[in-house]
Amino acid sequence: MDRCIHELETFSCADCRPRTVAGQIVYATPGGSVVHRRPDCEMLARGQASVDSAGGRIGVINPVHRDKHPGRGDCAWCMAEQEIGSCQILINEVPTDAIIINTRPLGYGHLAYLVRYKAQDGRVVEVQMKKKQFMDLQIKNDDNI
Numbered sequence: 001m002d003r004c005i006h007e008l009e010t011f012s013c014a015d016c017r018p019r020t021v022a023g024q025i026v027y028a029t030p031g032g033s034v035v036h037r038r039p040d041c042e043m044l045a046r047g048q049a050s051v052d053s054a055g056g057r058i059g060v061i062n063p064v065h066r067d068k069h070p071g072r073g074d075c076a077w078c079m080a081e082q083e084i085g086s087c088q089i090l091i092n093e094v095p096t097d098a099i100i101i102n103t104r105p106l107g108y109g110h111l112a113y114l115v116r117y118k119a120q121d122g123r124v125v126e127v128q129m130k131k132k133q134f135m136d137l138q139i140k141n142d143d144n145i
Contacts, residue, residue: 028062031051032072042078076104078126089117100114
């Protein structure tokens with residue numbers, strides 16, 4: 001059985017299991033068109049800021065069952081399904097192995113990387129980083145970026 005970066009069987013890990021697993025909890029707003037894996041997704045916050053700046057009403061972020069909302073798409077940022085590459089980052093001055101799960105352009109040829117790693121206390125943490133913040137960066141396939 002395959003194991004994920006959290007040292008769990010891939011299908012039993014809430015963060016790494018395939019996104020189509022029935023009963024998966026995701027996050028959505030009543031007016032949103034996509035679901036998010038995390039309530040603090042940057043793109044979810046941007047969507048709400050856009051609604052607010054247009055004078056709209058910001059919806060409450062609710063946990064929902066994925067299979068109860070089949071018509072909604074997946075957030076292109078936080079619902080990435082493939083591992084793009086591996087990397088090593090500094091967390092409190094400690095080199096830490098991590099995986100890159102998504103990228104997005106920032107402009108002027110720069111990218112933001114969504115990186116997932118296992119914290120010392122066992123929590124799974126996702127952070128957005130820029131290339132200069134990596135100690136070591138190995139991209140599996142540049143076509144995915």
